[in-house]
Amino acid sequence: MYRIKGLRIDILSLLGLVVGIAAILFGQHLDGGHLATLLNGPAALIVLGGTIGAVMVQTPLRAFLLALKMLRWVFLTPRINVTESIETLVAWSQVSRRDGLLGLDNLDDEQLDPFTQKGLRLLVDGSTAENIRAVLELEINGRERVELSGARVFESMGGYSPTIGIIGAVLGLIQVMGNLSDPAKLGDGIAVAFVATIYGVGAANLLFLPVANKLKTYVHQYAQHRELIMEGILSIAEGEHPRVIENKLLSYAH
Numbered sequence: 001m002y003r004i005k006g007l008r009i010d011i012l013s014l015l016g017l018v019v020g021i022a023a024i025l026f027g028q029h030l031d032g033g034h035l036a037t038l039l040n041g042p043a044a045l046i047v048l049g050g051t052i053g054a055v056m057v058q059t060p061l062r063a064f065l066l067a068l069k070m071l072r073w074v075f076l077t078p079r080i081n082v083t084e085s086i087e088t089l090v091a092w093s094q095v096s097r098r099d100g101l102l103g104l105d106n107l108d109d110e111q112l113d114p115f116t117q118k119g120l121r122l123l124v125d126g127s128t129a130e131n132i133r134a135v136l137e138l139e140i141n142g143r144e145r146v147e148l149s150g151a152r153v154f155e156s157m158g159g160y161s162p163t164i165g166i167i168g169a170v171l172g173l174i175q176v177m178g179n180l181s182d183p184a185k186l187g188d189g190i191a192v193a194f195v196a197t198i199y200g201v202g203a204a205n206l207l208f209l210p211v212a213n214k215l216k217t218y219v220h221q222y223a224q225h226r227e228l229i230m231e232g233i234l235s236i237a238e239g240e241h242p243r244v245i246e247n248k249l250l251s252y253a254h
């Protein structure tokens with residue numbers, strides 16, 4: 001049920017990134033600037049390298065690797081079919097009313113999601129509704145905390161990159177001040193100074209912070225889906241009628 005069943009391309013994320021970058025480049029062109037002036041390898045190295053390095057110092061390895069794994073969610077969104085999950089839980093409730101909870105025992109191996117497996121096993125083993133809720137709520141909160149730690153990696157990048165861009169600007173100005181006697185070298189230093197600032201602020205506001213916020217949205221959606229599964233399992237444990245369970249769970253489909 002909660003197991004991701006394929007990925008779908010998030011057109012809005014791709015379109016937003018393209019529109020944001022294109023608007024800046026086109027505005028630069030309309031203002032009479034040359035697009036080539038925004039391409040500066042040293043400035044990109046300072047901002048991206050410095051930002052990644054700062055985040056690596058701050059972040060535990062597990063959270064950093066999780067963030068890299070979660071990054072694909074922004075453009076390739078995992079599919080979670082809430083309607084299918086509700087239908088499955090209602091079907092389980094019908095089996096439970098007909099054959100008892102032990103009738104669900106052979107369904108355990110069919111569930112690939114560890115969270116659903118745990119809830120179904122607690123149900124079949126005859127645990128009370130209170131115990132099932134306590135165990136599954138701990139699981140939901142724990143999973144959500146871990147996934148949010150991955151999203152916060154990009155949030156941290158959004159905080160560091162503008163500052164690293166300022167560092168790049170200062171380095172460029174140092175180069176300018178050191179070559180005042182050689183006007184031919186002033187242009188490169190000034191370019192690094194201003195372009196590094198653009199890279200830092202642009203990366204934060206066009207990439208890192210939007211990515212962090214979108215990942216947080218997905219994390220909350222997945223937590224809500226786990227809550228749906230928990231409520232369905234609890235309703236089965238309490239012997240509620242399948243129609244009542246369906247009406248209760250449909251509130252998660254909105």
